[in-house]
Amino acid sequence: MRLRGVTKVYPAPRRADDVRAVDNVDLDIELGETLVLVGESGCGKSSILRLINRMEEPTAGSLFFEDVDLSTMPPTELRRRIGYVQQTGGLLPHWSIERNVALVPELLGWSRDRRRRRARELLELVGLPPGNYANRYARQLSGGQRQRVAVARALAADPPLVLLDEPFGALDAITRAEVRQTFKRLRASGKQTAVIVTHDLDEAFQLSDRIAVMRKGRLLQTATSRELVERPADPYVRELLDRSGVVQP
């Protein structure tokens, strides 16, 4: 996944200045890596995800997926190949858990048996025994359980790329740690590329291969966690590290 000079401007009719949510971003996401986007809220990290799965169209610049320009692909086909997890899970309340997990396989036209097998396999993996959970509905689950289902759903059709937007943000600390462990276990067995958005640097350090720091729409530094600590490229990056308490001086 490559981003070249990507800019997203939201017109602001009442204000003098338009909002530059994403400002001339170049970013390469390597195959199989886990890239974590960090930054304050409103810095444009979620917009990057939404540009990647074409929930938004860039104002300028181009995005390439497997060397194909995104704007040449039909958005629905693209999205079926990209897993997506929101902060609140976004499960369909009127579908059973099993059908939620098998959503993308259903759209891709998998057979009933194959969908069912895959959904049950994934539910087992995320720690929700299908015998107990497959036929429940979202409102019968706790927040952490819903988030596990959302992760399972994102991975159901083995997409080459998964996008997670603050996937653990709405959970309490203990649940967050549990779900994060589940996610890491899943990632270890898979080969997907993952892009995770978080404002929690601690989480970024735990999950990432590389970290991209954003501020006010601009990408300040993309580096491994070690590089980030040893050679922060920007005073803001240092400030962020200091504030987070991840690194003891």
Add this chain to the structure above:
Amino acid sequence: MNRAPVLFLAAVCAAVCPPARAQDESGDPEPGGRIVVGSKNFAENRLLGELFAQLIEARTDLDVERRLGLAGTEFCFEALREGSIDIYPEYTGTGLVTLLGRDPSASRFEALQTVRAEFLRRFDLHWLSPLGFENSFELAIRSDLVVPDGRNLRTISDLVTVAPDLRAGFGHEFIERDDGLPGLARTYGIRFDSVQPLLQAPAYQAAAAGAVDVIDAYTTDGRLLVYDLVVLEDDLGFFPPYEVAPLVRGETLDRYPQIGAVLGLLGQAIDEDRMRAVNLRLQEQHEAIEVVAHDLLRELELLPAGAETVHADLKPPASGLAAYMWSRRRELTRYTIEHVWLSGVALSLGILLAVPLALALDRFRTGTSETLIRIIGMSQTLPSLALFGFLIPLLGVGVAPTVVALWIYSVFPILRNSCTGLREADPDAVEAATALGMTSGQVLRRVRLPLAIPTIMAGVRTAGVITIGTATIGAFIGAGGLGQPIIAGVQLVNIQQILSGAIPAAVLALVADAALGGLGRVLRPRGVGP
């Protein structure tokens, strides 16, 4: 057995009748036809309508359908012209002034001659023989006001000087019609302190209670016999002559000439005293219109032998509401069925229009669809009688315009809720479904529509209750339903009769509310909270 005459009659019938009707009755051993009798919505006119209906039933083999109690002259006349009814009782003065727009000053004979000639020429409508009495407008004043400080009021001219201190309670038509208050004011130069629009029956009560001083009355109104009112002489001869006669469509007379002969039997048969006594039975004794009409026909010796017992099962009014309703159970059941049918059809059509319309509006931006919804919402503010004014020239009277009017009223609540439900369906779920690759059509069908069902059904429930409540208006234009006893009861000031329609209507609304609520729970997708 020689079947030739029967076949011959059937062939004649088939040739005379329009194809659909001929087919309907091809197996009928009595090759009769069907005619529709209408009437206006006050007691005397209803009674005369019923009288025509019973006489035709008794002396011909025609089937008679009754559309009694249509809301006023214009409604009856429109319905007659476009064929929803075949016949109704009309007054020559009304024909002259209201329908032809002529000057009210005409003698009795001139009035009849003019309406006969003009109606035939312009509308192909026939005035049959007048029934023998006149029912003109009168002004009646409370008797305690007749001799205040020595003045003795006898004529309308006498009234002019005291009128500025008097409160008038006049019928809606009287206030509007040129042969009513406007012409009266011009001719006599009379002005009242205030003019309160009232239905006839409440006007008498208001006068008795001292709430108004002067009312308009009809010559043959039975209540003039019992209320403490004095009729003032029309000394300038302003009120036109109001002889009553059956007004019939020319087509109907061509097809069923026997109607002319049968109704001719009523010619000059009823005088004003008899009519006043008959009206009193309806107005004060609250007797059933069918019984009074039947008795009148028997007194006039117009019933053939054997027809005497047709209405023998009709009992005098029972005391107590429950007993009253039980005695009217057959009619009330029919009214209830009609009511459910009218509301049900209108509500179903409302759903069939509103939900697809909401799906169509969904394509527009929120601002655009909101504007469109608001425009459609204005339909709610149309008064039903105004709506009927538009619909009757297009659809006639009866079931069709009523269903259309109710349909128009039912669309908005369903549309409103459908649009809201679709727009506000769980945004997280919609976002996830889109981000995982559903097309916008799939998102609509598989996510937003199912999630909107509880909201849509809440709209259907509201529309259902509104429709059942509003369906009482059907009685204004002959569609039947539970409005029938309510409106008749209001005109006759018969509380029992009003309640016999109002109570079942309220119960129906409650039942519909519960049933539609239950249906909403059944249709609500599993996993979606209440």
